[in-house]
Amino acid sequence: MRISFCQGLLTGAIALNLLILYYVSRAQQQMMEKRRDSGKPPPKKTPLPVSGLGAAGGLAGPVGGGAGGAGNGRNPRVTVLVREFEDFENYVGDVARSFLQRRPEVPFLAVADLVPYPPLALPESARLLVLSPSPDQPPQAHRPEFHVQTEYVLLVPDGVELEQGRQLERLIRELEGEGGGPVRLVATPVLARSAVQCLHLRVSLREWTVTYTPAASGSSGSVCTALRGDAVILMRSEDLFNLSSPLARPLLASLFIQTSLRGWKVKLLEGPCFAASHRPLFSSAHNQWKADSRQREATGRLMRDFGIKRLVQPDGKEQWFGCGKETARCFGTVKDDTPEYLYLERWTPPCCLRALRETTKYVINILETAGVRYWLEGGSLLGAARHQDVIPWDYDVDLGIYLEDVPNCEYLKNLDAGSLVDANGYVWERAVEGDFYRVQYSESNHLHVDLWPFYARNGIMTKDTWTEHRQDVEFPEHFLQPLVPMQFAGITAYGPNNHRAFLELKFGEGVVENPQYPNPTKKRLDRSRL
Structure with a gap:
């Protein structure tokens, strides 16, 4: 029987794969024998690499499990993530204790650009992820998507407390009830904080412009493309980490610019509301000024990174992030009449x-x-x-x-x-x-x-x-x-x-x-x- 060219090629490919499998298996066996001879235990299998510094200065590993109930003790469905806080004064430790006391099975992750100073006083089971790379760690250690194993992420502002554990299930049910439509986020206000405003957001990258306009509220919650104010937001982890800059600050501005470009919407619920700490977020006028200054700086960096030169507020006022009379223009020498x-x-x-x-x-x-x-x-x-x-x-x-x-x-x-x-x-x-x-x-x-x-x-x-x-x-x-x-x-x-x-x-x-x-x-x- 004659063997065709395709059959010969397939036979050769199978033989090559078997040869590779043999040598890989042999190399693994030799490595295990060397480890056994040296008295070292075999390495533990872990799905993810380590992350940044933990609560006690150690390394924080991946948080979360599979997809069980909203919190059944084994397979939590949601990770609580705090991103917006200032290192010089914050209540992140209190936020973590509030959630972990009522839902100890729910992973808690605080995320910072740099190692906070003074250090965060986190509970033992809470973790800190530092986004800035370190030369002694692999690149995955500083990428947040490697440290969240749950189906959902709950984005929580600083100073927010969990009063009832059932709040998490309610948000998950609301998001699941949308059935994969344009609503990809659900949010609820924070009591005793600034009122949350539902906005429509138009982003024109071609024109370097972001425009906010007020959105009308509905009877069973408002659906819009952006929020302004203190809100707790639930979204699928897969959606969050498919964004180009999932945790850039200011978080809400960054988040909604990216989601609106994808046609996603957010549903603002009338309840359940989350409670805020009874203490003011910043205890002095100086710290409030520092926080406001950092917010302005972060906004400027975000707009530069996203290529936004003009921001139109809901009241029609404009903010400019491009060139002015004291700075060089936004583009260099024009070649071939094509800037x-x-x-x-x-x-x-x-x-x-x-x-x-x-x-x-x-x-x-x-x-x-x-x-x-x-x-x-x-x-x-x-x-x-x-x-x-x-x-x-x-x-x-x-x-x-x-x-x-x-x-x-x-x-x-x-x-x-x-x-x-x-x-x-x-x-x-x-x-x-x-x-x-x-x-x-x-x-x-x-x-x-x-x-x-x-x-x-x-x-x-x-x-x-x-x-x-x-x-x-x-x-x-x-x-x-x-x-x-x-x-x-x-x-x-x-x-x-x-x-x-x-x-x-x-x-x-x-x-x-x-x-x-x-x-x-x-x-x-x-x-x-x-």
């Missing part, structure tokens, strides 16, 4: 758009006051036609000006060399690339408006410096006679009198209706996502 953020599938950071709008408004006001005729040029005119604003992925603003009007402006007429910083911190300079002008947002932040001087020759507008940009071409002067007002970046600016024809002359037919990135050969716009 680096486009490769990250993002658009211009909102702080940069804000700076461009401020600079444009400032420059246009000076030009108009000085009697310098100007018009929106290139991509900026395209933005005005499409959005009445800067194009969402643009990185500068272009204005055309009449060369003969330059002597009318004090900031421009003496810029043959060097630069000047005006009283408001804007930098006016002659561009090193050629005969045009640039106004930068500040000495530190080089977001800018370019001013291109044109002059008429036989009815055609031309200039002395040209770039390789497709739209940088001569055009008839009749487009500027007269100039017409256009809405742009929150102000009324001036543009060519037939902006569509002007743009199609420069960019091609249909350019207004068919947006595209500046250099499609490097990066193309996915119009299906607009």
Whole structure:
């Protein structure tokens, strides 16, 4: 009987596996014989590696068991985890005792970035996990997913007490009752603490923006995408540790940014509520100030790590985490007309758009006051036609000006060399690339408006410096006679009198209706996502 190629290949693979199995078995047998000869006991089998420092300064191993009842003494279903606390003053030890007195079978885990000082006074059965790596331990020792063996995790704020053990079962039943739908978390308020607010959260990574809006409450509990305030939260361990940063601080902000991006929702129950310690969380104004300062620092780090530059609060107030007048802009030198953020599938950071709008408004006001005729040029005119604003992925603003009007402006007429910083911190300079002008947002932040001087020759507008940009071409002067007002970046600016024809002359037919990135050969716009 002839053996086919596939049969021969399969036979060879089986033989190779048997050979490998033989040598592995032989190596294990030799190792056991050596251990027996040396008098050492065989190693214990453990499902997980060790973790950080425990209550008494030892090593904390994995916590939890299989999936039994919410707490039957053998197979607890939930691990209590405390993440939000300050090392200089906390009640984590009291929280642990409260839970372990009523539910001693339930694992308790406190998680810190660094070893707390002073040390936590934890009960013997409670454990501390330190997230910062240590050179003498394996990487698993500092990864929280290796230290939780239960089906659920209960995220508990500092200073919370368990009054009734049945509270845990109620939360589990509520979560199980959702049947794997969009509700992947359930929460309950903490009594005597700030009221918990149910919010809707929109996260746009492309726009670097997080927006909170109030959510209406329902009769049997509110379902929303974020919470604000002190709440106890239950979720499946698998869900928690499938997040990219499961325990980043501030915990609620981090948690809900990640869950909302996945389409998950949280259900805020009216009860059972958990009790708070009768003592204030911080005993002095100084410690409260330290806690608030650390919260602000943690929020800033989180937003930088997640690439969030703008946060809109439920009341409409804004927080900015991107560049400002005293810092460098959020992106480096632009290569091939394609800023680096486009490769990250993002658009211009909102702080940069804000700076461009401020600079444009400032420059246009000076030009108009000085009697310098100007018009929106290139991509900026395209933005005005499409959005009445800067194009969402643009990185500068272009204005055309009449060369003969330059002597009318004090900031421009003496810029043959060097630069000047005006009283408001804007930098006016002659561009090193050629005969045009640039106004930068500040000495530190080089977001800018370019001013291109044109002059008429036989009815055609031309200039002395040209770039390789497709739209940088001569055009008839009749487009500027007269100039017409256009809405742009929150102000009324001036543009060519037939902006569509002007743009199609420069960019091609249909350019207004068919947006595209500046250099499609490097990066193309996915119009299906607009």
